[in-house]
Amino acid sequence: MIKLERQPKPDYLSDATVIELTAKFQSDGSSVWNHPQIKLPLLVSSNDKCAYCECSLSDESKYMEVEHFKYKNLYKELVVEWNNLLPACKRCNIAKGVHDVGTDILINPYEVDPRNHLTFKLYQLRGRDEVGTSTVEALDLNNSERLVFKRFEVGEQVFSSVRVAIDRLEAYKLSSTAIRRNKLLSIVETILNECQPKAIYAATTATVALNDEEFLSLIMELRALGLWEDYLEAKLSTAQGIALS
Ligand SMILES: [Zn+2]
Known part of the structure; x- marks a missing residue:
């Protein structure tokens, strides 16, 4: 989960x-929130990802649901209140179900930074406080099949890419050609791209990458060699802003 910025309220919701x-x-219970002019800006604000678990909502198998942070049947007057709507995957939406955030508050990633409430250990999310713990439980964010295993795969991909980057750094040190330099910087950029808000499971990738000693050493070496450029620094800084500690 990463901090999100809400788009302005769509004109449609006058x-x-x-x-x-x-x-x-209120009269017939119809799904009045199912409108493209509500769904589209929600998707834009979350980079086409579930606001809670960061899975892709553009995959054919996972379509987006409009999630009511305050449960719609308890807070009927907020059923199309812009600030009450989030883009979520079906699984997170079902897991949250009838949970009442009025009595047991959860993380709303549009309102608070999840990093203040969550930490990461062995590919599981842990609460730093009661809000974090409730959020993980209510949304089933440590479901092993759909999320913990996925995070593990993401982590393996990071380690494998870092290994390739280290090999390319060694090759560059042997012979500092432009081709070797470009290949080295390209794999480092690829790793950092997966840690940006647009990438699926970005919080996991950023957390794994920025806690990996080898990756951090590699960045230090690139700096020492004068290869670390501003665009990489900008991406690193964004990744630092979403990694869980
Ligand atoms: Zn989800």
């Missing part, structure tokens, strides 16, 4: 439309 849709939901 005061009149909100009143009309809320009344419709």
